[in-house]
Amino acid sequence: xxxxxxxxxxxxxxxxxxxxxxxxxxxxxxxxxxxxxxxxxxxxxxxxxxxxxxxxxxxxxxxxxx
Amino acid sequence: xxxxxxxxxxxxxxxxxxxxxxxxxxxxxxxxxxxxxxxxxxxxxxxxxxxxxxxxxxxxxxxxxxxxxxxxxxxxxxxxxxxxxxxxxxxxxxxxxxxxxxxxxxxxxxxxxxxxxxxxxxxxxxxxxxxxxxxxxxxxxxxxxxxxxxxxxxxxxxxxxxxxxxxxxxxxxxxxxxxxxxxxxxxxxxxxxxxxxxxxxxxxxxxxxxxxxxxxxxxxxxxxxxxxxxxxxxxxxxxxxxxxxxxxxxxxxxxxxxxxxxxxxxxxx
Numbered sequence: 001x002x003x004x005x006x007x008x009x010x011x012x013x014x015x016x017x018x019x020x021x022x023x024x025x026x027x028x029x030x031x032x033x034x035x036x037x038x039x040x041x042x043x044x045x046x047x048x049x050x051x052x053x054x055x056x057x058x059x060x061x062x063x064x065x066x
Numbered sequence: 067x068x069x070x071x072x073x074x075x076x077x078x079x080x081x082x083x084x085x086x087x088x089x090x091x092x093x094x095x096x097x098x099x100x101x102x103x104x105x106x107x108x109x110x111x112x113x114x115x116x117x118x119x120x121x122x123x124x125x126x127x128x129x130x131x132x133x134x135x136x137x138x139x140x141x142x143x144x145x146x147x148x149x150x151x152x153x154x155x156x157x158x159x160x161x162x163x164x165x166x167x168x169x170x171x172x173x174x175x176x177x178x179x180x181x182x183x184x185x186x187x188x189x190x191x192x193x194x195x196x197x198x199x200x201x202x203x204x205x206x207x208x209x210x211x212x213x214x215x216x217x218x219x220x221x222x223x224x225x226x227x228x229x230x231x232x233x234x235x236x237x238x239x240x241x242x243x244x245x246x247x248x249x250x251x252x253x254x255x256x257x258x259x260x261x262x263x264x265x266x267x268x269x270x271x272x273x274x275x276x277x278x279x280x281x282x283x284x285x286x287x288x289x290x291x292x293x294x295x296x297x298x299x300x301x302x303x304x305x306x307x308x309x310x311x312x313x314x315x316x317x318x319x320x321x322x323x324x325x326x327x328x329x330x331x332x333x334x335x
Contacts, residue, residue: 031248033255040259043228060287062251062271063300065307066159066244 001053012051019046021057033060069115072132077112086110086118094118101137115140131216135171142328143171147216149327150174152238154226154254156181156202158190158307159270160244162316163323164206165192168214170324175210176238178222179203190309228253232261240323243269244316246301258291265290266326272296273315274305282314284322292326294318 002009003021012021018036022029034041035058041049051057068075070086083097084106097104098117110116117136119125125133135143151172153160156179164175179202183193197205203221210219222234231254235241241262243254251271258267272295273282281296294315301307325331 028248031252033252033259040256042260043253043256060252060255060293061297062248062255062269063274063295063298064246064248064251065272065274065299065301065312066155066157066246066251066270 001051003051003053003055003057005057006059014053016051017047018049018051018057021051022046022059025059027059027061031062031064033062034058035060067113068110071117071119071129077110077114081110082106083108083110083116083118086116090118092118093120095121098136100140134169134214134216138171142324145328146171146324147173149239150176150237151323151327152176152178152235152241153244154178154231154235154241155244155246155250156191156206157187157244157246158309158312159273159316159319160242161192161202161206161209162313163242163244163320164210165213166317166320167323168210168217170320171214172217174218174220176220176222176235177203177206178224178226178234179206180223180225190307190312226250228257231257235262235265238265240266240268240326242319242323243267244319248300255287255291259288263290266323267291268294268319268322268326270294270315270319272299273312274299274301274307276308276311279311279314282311282318284318290326292322294322 001014003012018034019029022032029046036049037056068077083104087094096119099108099114149172151167153164156177181202183197183200183202183205185198187193193205201223203223207219207221210217243251245251251269255269271293277299285293287293
Protein backbone atom coordinates (compact mmCIF):
# COMPACT_ATOMS: atom_id res chain seq x y z
CA UNK A 1 0.00 0.00 0.00
CA UNK A 2 0.98 3.65 -0.34
CA UNK A 3 1.46 6.28 2.32
CA UNK A 4 2.63 9.87 1.89
CA UNK A 5 5.61 11.09 3.90
CA UNK A 6 6.15 14.87 3.68
CA UNK A 7 4.32 14.75 0.36
CA UNK A 8 6.27 11.84 -1.15
CA UNK A 9 4.56 8.51 -1.87
CA UNK A 10 6.14 5.49 -0.16
CA UNK A 11 5.31 1.82 -0.75
CA UNK A 12 4.99 -0.06 2.52
CA UNK A 13 3.61 -3.44 3.52
CA UNK A 14 -0.03 -3.59 4.61
CA UNK A 15 -0.30 -3.60 8.39
CA UNK A 16 2.83 -1.48 8.84
CA UNK A 17 3.11 0.71 11.93
CA UNK A 18 4.55 4.20 12.04
CA UNK A 19 7.82 2.85 13.39
CA UNK A 20 8.20 0.54 10.37
CA UNK A 21 7.87 3.52 8.08
CA UNK A 22 10.48 5.52 10.04
CA UNK A 23 12.86 2.56 9.93
CA UNK A 24 12.36 2.19 6.18
CA UNK A 25 13.26 5.87 5.73
CA UNK A 26 16.34 5.46 7.93
CA UNK A 27 15.06 7.92 10.55
CA UNK A 28 15.83 7.56 14.26
CA UNK A 29 12.36 7.46 15.88
CA UNK A 30 13.74 9.27 18.94
CA UNK A 31 14.54 12.39 16.96
CA UNK A 32 11.36 12.65 14.87
CA UNK A 33 7.99 14.25 15.58
CA UNK A 34 5.18 12.50 13.69
CA UNK A 35 1.86 13.91 12.57
CA UNK A 36 -0.32 11.16 11.10
CA UNK A 37 -3.53 12.12 9.30
CA UNK A 38 -3.62 15.43 11.17
CA UNK A 39 -2.86 14.09 14.66
CA UNK A 40 0.40 14.50 16.57
CA UNK A 41 1.39 11.06 17.84
CA UNK A 42 2.76 10.36 21.30
CA UNK A 43 6.12 8.63 21.50
CA UNK A 44 4.35 5.38 22.50
CA UNK A 45 2.07 5.49 19.44
CA UNK A 46 5.00 5.20 17.01
CA UNK A 47 5.09 1.44 17.70
CA UNK A 48 1.34 0.91 17.95
CA UNK A 49 -0.25 3.19 15.36
CA UNK A 50 -1.15 1.18 12.25
CA UNK A 51 -0.94 2.99 8.93
CA UNK A 52 -3.78 2.85 6.41
CA UNK A 53 -3.52 2.94 2.64
CA UNK A 54 -3.27 6.64 1.76
CA UNK A 55 -2.20 7.76 5.26
CA UNK A 56 -0.55 11.18 5.25
CA UNK A 57 2.50 11.58 7.47
CA UNK A 58 4.29 14.82 8.30
CA UNK A 59 7.70 14.02 9.75
CA UNK A 60 9.72 16.71 11.52
CA UNK A 61 13.25 15.46 11.99
CA UNK A 62 15.70 17.02 14.42
CA UNK A 63 19.48 16.92 14.27
CA UNK A 64 21.70 17.48 17.32
CA UNK A 65 23.42 20.69 18.35
CA UNK A 66 22.62 23.59 20.59
CA UNK B 67 4.64 67.50 24.25
CA UNK B 68 8.13 66.00 24.19
CA UNK B 69 9.33 63.14 26.33
CA UNK B 70 12.84 64.05 27.51
CA UNK B 71 14.57 61.34 29.55
CA UNK B 72 11.02 60.07 30.26
CA UNK B 73 9.89 63.51 31.58
CA UNK B 74 7.22 65.50 29.72
CA UNK B 75 8.36 68.88 28.39
CA UNK B 76 6.06 71.30 26.51
CA UNK B 77 6.77 71.31 22.75
CA UNK B 78 7.33 74.51 20.78
CA UNK B 79 7.68 74.51 16.99
CA UNK B 80 11.29 74.82 15.84
CA UNK B 81 12.79 73.38 19.05
CA UNK B 82 16.19 71.70 18.69
CA UNK B 83 18.37 69.60 20.98
CA UNK B 84 20.34 72.80 21.66
CA UNK B 85 17.23 74.20 23.35
CA UNK B 86 16.87 71.09 25.49
CA UNK B 87 20.55 71.21 26.48
CA UNK B 88 20.25 74.87 27.46
CA UNK B 89 17.09 74.19 29.49
CA UNK B 90 18.78 71.28 31.29
CA UNK B 91 21.94 73.22 31.99
CA UNK B 92 23.84 69.95 31.62
CA UNK B 93 26.76 68.80 29.53
CA UNK B 94 25.09 65.89 27.73
CA UNK B 95 26.93 64.65 24.64
CA UNK B 96 24.84 61.59 23.75
CA UNK B 97 21.64 62.71 22.03
CA UNK B 98 18.94 60.34 20.79
CA UNK B 99 15.56 60.95 19.24
CA UNK B 100 13.06 58.08 18.87
CA UNK B 101 15.84 55.52 19.32
CA UNK B 102 18.27 57.12 16.84
CA UNK B 103 21.35 59.36 17.30
CA UNK B 104 20.79 63.09 16.85
CA UNK B 105 22.89 66.29 16.91
CA UNK B 106 22.41 69.60 18.71
CA UNK B 107 20.94 71.00 15.46
CA UNK B 108 18.30 68.27 15.12
CA UNK B 109 14.89 69.91 14.90
CA UNK B 110 12.31 68.16 17.07
CA UNK B 111 8.71 67.26 16.30
CA UNK B 112 5.77 67.16 18.68
CA UNK B 113 5.60 63.75 20.40
CA UNK B 114 9.32 62.93 19.98
CA UNK B 115 11.05 60.79 22.61
CA UNK B 116 14.40 62.40 23.40
CA UNK B 117 17.42 61.26 25.39
CA UNK B 118 20.31 63.35 26.63
CA UNK B 119 23.18 61.72 28.44
CA UNK B 120 26.77 62.51 29.43
CA UNK B 121 29.10 59.88 27.98
CA UNK B 122 30.52 57.61 30.66
CA UNK B 123 28.27 58.82 33.48
CA UNK B 124 26.82 56.06 35.65
CA UNK B 125 23.05 56.47 35.87
CA UNK B 126 21.02 56.36 39.04
CA UNK B 127 18.94 53.20 39.41
CA UNK B 128 15.68 54.84 38.28
CA UNK B 129 17.32 56.29 35.16
CA UNK B 130 18.96 52.99 34.27
CA UNK B 131 15.93 51.16 32.96
CA UNK B 132 14.98 53.98 30.59
CA UNK B 133 18.51 54.38 29.27
CA UNK B 134 18.84 50.66 28.56
CA UNK B 135 16.12 50.98 25.97
CA UNK B 136 16.84 54.46 24.62
CA UNK B 137 17.91 53.03 21.24
CA UNK B 138 14.90 50.78 20.83
CA UNK B 139 12.09 51.38 18.44
CA UNK B 140 9.82 53.44 20.74
CA UNK B 141 7.08 51.46 22.47
CA UNK B 142 8.65 48.01 21.91
CA UNK B 143 10.13 47.67 25.36
CA UNK B 144 6.87 48.61 27.07
CA UNK B 145 5.22 45.65 25.32
CA UNK B 146 8.09 43.25 26.01
CA UNK B 147 8.36 44.03 29.71
CA UNK B 148 4.94 42.44 30.24
CA UNK B 149 6.02 39.13 28.68
CA UNK B 150 7.59 35.95 30.07
CA UNK B 151 9.73 33.59 27.98
CA UNK B 152 10.93 30.07 28.84
CA UNK B 153 14.24 28.73 27.55
CA UNK B 154 14.99 24.99 27.58
CA UNK B 155 18.73 24.35 27.51
CA UNK B 156 21.31 27.03 28.29
CA UNK B 157 24.11 26.15 25.89
CA UNK B 158 25.20 27.86 22.69
CA UNK B 159 21.62 28.63 21.71
CA UNK B 160 19.99 29.24 25.08
CA UNK B 161 22.66 31.48 26.59
CA UNK B 162 22.60 33.70 23.50
CA UNK B 163 18.79 33.82 23.32
CA UNK B 164 18.57 34.76 27.01
CA UNK B 165 21.05 37.62 26.73
CA UNK B 166 19.42 38.99 23.56
CA UNK B 167 15.96 38.95 25.15
CA UNK B 168 17.31 40.57 28.32
CA UNK B 169 18.95 43.35 26.31
CA UNK B 170 15.65 43.91 24.51
CA UNK B 171 13.82 44.32 27.80
CA UNK B 172 11.83 41.12 28.20
CA UNK B 173 9.95 41.12 31.51
CA UNK B 174 10.72 37.64 32.78
CA UNK B 175 12.83 34.63 31.83
CA UNK B 176 12.32 31.04 33.00
CA UNK B 177 15.63 29.24 32.40
CA UNK B 178 16.11 25.46 32.50
CA UNK B 179 19.33 23.44 32.44
CA UNK B 180 20.87 20.68 34.57
CA UNK B 181 24.51 21.04 33.60
CA UNK B 182 27.57 22.97 34.78
CA UNK B 183 29.84 25.29 32.78
CA UNK B 184 32.77 23.38 31.28
CA UNK B 185 35.85 24.56 29.39
CA UNK B 186 34.52 22.88 26.21
CA UNK B 187 31.44 25.14 26.35
CA UNK B 188 33.36 28.39 26.04
CA UNK B 189 33.92 28.17 22.28
CA UNK B 190 30.28 29.16 21.73
CA UNK B 191 28.39 29.65 24.97
CA UNK B 192 28.20 33.03 26.69
CA UNK B 193 29.91 32.00 29.95
CA UNK B 194 33.31 33.12 31.26
CA UNK B 195 36.43 31.25 32.33
CA UNK B 196 35.85 32.23 35.96
CA UNK B 197 32.42 30.52 35.84
CA UNK B 198 33.76 27.03 35.05
CA UNK B 199 32.18 24.53 37.44
CA UNK B 200 29.15 26.70 38.24
CA UNK B 201 25.63 25.58 37.40
CA UNK B 202 24.66 27.10 34.06
CA UNK B 203 21.41 28.36 35.56
CA UNK B 204 23.29 30.32 38.26
CA UNK B 205 26.06 31.47 35.90
CA UNK B 206 23.59 32.79 33.32
CA UNK B 207 21.49 34.49 35.98
CA UNK B 208 24.62 36.36 37.11
CA UNK B 209 25.41 37.44 33.55
CA UNK B 210 21.82 38.60 32.95
CA UNK B 211 21.87 40.59 36.19
CA UNK B 212 24.91 42.47 34.87
CA UNK B 213 23.28 43.06 31.47
CA UNK B 214 19.82 44.13 32.64
CA UNK B 215 18.93 43.97 36.35
CA UNK B 216 15.24 44.57 35.63
CA UNK B 217 14.56 41.14 34.08
CA UNK B 218 12.91 38.77 36.54
CA UNK B 219 14.92 35.54 36.20
CA UNK B 220 13.65 32.21 37.53
CA UNK B 221 15.71 29.04 37.12
CA UNK B 222 14.83 25.35 36.86
CA UNK B 223 17.89 23.33 37.79
CA UNK B 224 16.94 19.88 36.57
CA UNK B 225 17.18 17.57 33.57
CA UNK B 226 13.90 18.05 31.71
CA UNK B 227 11.82 15.14 30.43
CA UNK B 228 8.92 15.33 27.99
CA UNK B 229 6.18 15.08 30.63
CA UNK B 230 7.62 17.97 32.70
CA UNK B 231 7.58 20.52 29.91
CA UNK B 232 3.84 21.33 29.80
CA UNK B 233 3.75 21.66 33.59
CA UNK B 234 6.86 23.80 34.02
CA UNK B 235 6.21 26.15 31.10
CA UNK B 236 2.41 26.49 31.13
CA UNK B 237 2.54 30.16 32.19
CA UNK B 238 5.06 31.59 29.71
CA UNK B 239 4.02 33.54 26.61
CA UNK B 240 6.73 31.95 24.47
CA UNK B 241 8.96 28.90 24.85
CA UNK B 242 12.34 28.56 23.12
CA UNK B 243 13.79 25.09 22.57
CA UNK B 244 17.58 25.24 22.82
CA UNK B 245 18.42 21.62 23.62
CA UNK B 246 21.53 19.93 22.25
CA UNK B 247 20.06 16.40 22.18
CA UNK B 248 17.84 15.68 19.13
CA UNK B 249 15.63 13.35 21.18
CA UNK B 250 14.83 16.21 23.57
CA UNK B 251 14.25 18.55 20.63
CA UNK B 252 11.60 16.12 19.36
CA UNK B 253 10.20 15.69 22.88
CA UNK B 254 9.91 19.45 23.32
CA UNK B 255 8.01 19.93 20.07
CA UNK B 256 5.64 17.05 20.85
CA UNK B 257 4.97 18.50 24.31
CA UNK B 258 4.31 21.95 22.87
CA UNK B 259 2.02 20.72 20.09
CA UNK B 260 0.04 18.41 22.35
CA UNK B 261 -0.13 20.37 25.60
CA UNK B 262 0.78 24.05 25.18
CA UNK B 263 -1.70 25.38 22.61
CA UNK B 264 -1.56 28.94 23.95
CA UNK B 265 2.23 29.28 23.97
CA UNK B 266 4.41 30.48 21.07
CA UNK B 267 7.13 27.89 20.40
CA UNK B 268 10.44 28.38 18.58
CA UNK B 269 12.71 25.34 18.17
CA UNK B 270 16.04 24.76 16.37
CA UNK B 271 17.64 22.08 14.22
CA UNK B 272 20.74 22.22 12.03
CA UNK B 273 23.31 24.84 13.03
CA UNK B 274 26.66 23.05 13.36
CA UNK B 275 29.83 23.96 11.49
CA UNK B 276 30.56 27.05 9.42
CA UNK B 277 28.25 26.48 6.47
CA UNK B 278 26.30 29.08 4.52
CA UNK B 279 24.89 31.86 6.70
CA UNK B 280 21.73 32.03 4.69
CA UNK B 281 20.96 28.32 4.87
CA UNK B 282 19.80 29.08 8.43
CA UNK B 283 16.18 30.05 8.11
CA UNK B 284 13.03 30.39 10.19
CA UNK B 285 10.22 28.14 8.99
CA UNK B 286 6.64 28.07 10.23
CA UNK B 287 5.64 24.51 11.15
CA UNK B 288 2.21 25.16 12.66
CA UNK B 289 0.31 28.18 13.89
CA UNK B 290 2.43 29.67 16.72
CA UNK B 291 5.23 27.13 16.09
CA UNK B 292 8.49 27.87 14.23
CA UNK B 293 11.69 25.96 13.42
CA UNK B 294 15.08 27.68 13.01
CA UNK B 295 18.13 26.14 11.31
CA UNK B 296 19.23 24.51 8.09
CA UNK B 297 17.60 21.27 9.34
CA UNK B 298 20.62 19.26 8.12
CA UNK B 299 23.88 20.28 9.85
CA UNK B 300 24.12 17.96 12.85
CA UNK B 301 26.77 18.25 15.51
CA UNK B 302 28.92 15.19 14.82
CA UNK B 303 32.55 14.06 14.67
CA UNK B 304 34.21 16.46 12.21
CA UNK B 305 31.31 18.93 12.40
CA UNK B 306 31.69 21.04 15.52
CA UNK B 307 29.42 23.66 17.04
CA UNK B 308 30.88 27.11 16.45
CA UNK B 309 30.03 30.46 17.99
CA UNK B 310 29.11 32.33 14.83
CA UNK B 311 26.67 29.91 13.23
CA UNK B 312 25.10 28.85 16.53
CA UNK B 313 24.76 32.57 17.22
CA UNK B 314 22.99 33.17 13.91
CA UNK B 315 20.45 30.48 14.76
CA UNK B 316 20.03 31.74 18.33
CA UNK B 317 19.36 35.26 17.15
CA UNK B 318 16.84 33.94 14.62
CA UNK B 319 15.11 32.35 17.59
CA UNK B 320 15.24 35.48 19.74
CA UNK B 321 13.98 37.73 16.94
CA UNK B 322 11.18 35.29 16.12
CA UNK B 323 10.09 35.35 19.75
CA UNK B 324 10.03 39.16 19.68
CA UNK B 325 8.05 39.18 16.41
CA UNK B 326 5.50 36.79 17.88
CA UNK B 327 5.22 38.68 21.17
CA UNK B 328 4.78 41.98 19.34
CA UNK B 329 2.09 40.48 17.10
CA UNK B 330 4.01 41.10 13.86
CA UNK B 331 3.56 37.57 12.51
CA UNK B 332 0.25 36.81 10.86
CA UNK B 333 -1.06 34.11 13.16
CA UNK B 334 -4.65 34.28 11.92
CA UNK B 335 -4.88 30.64 10.90
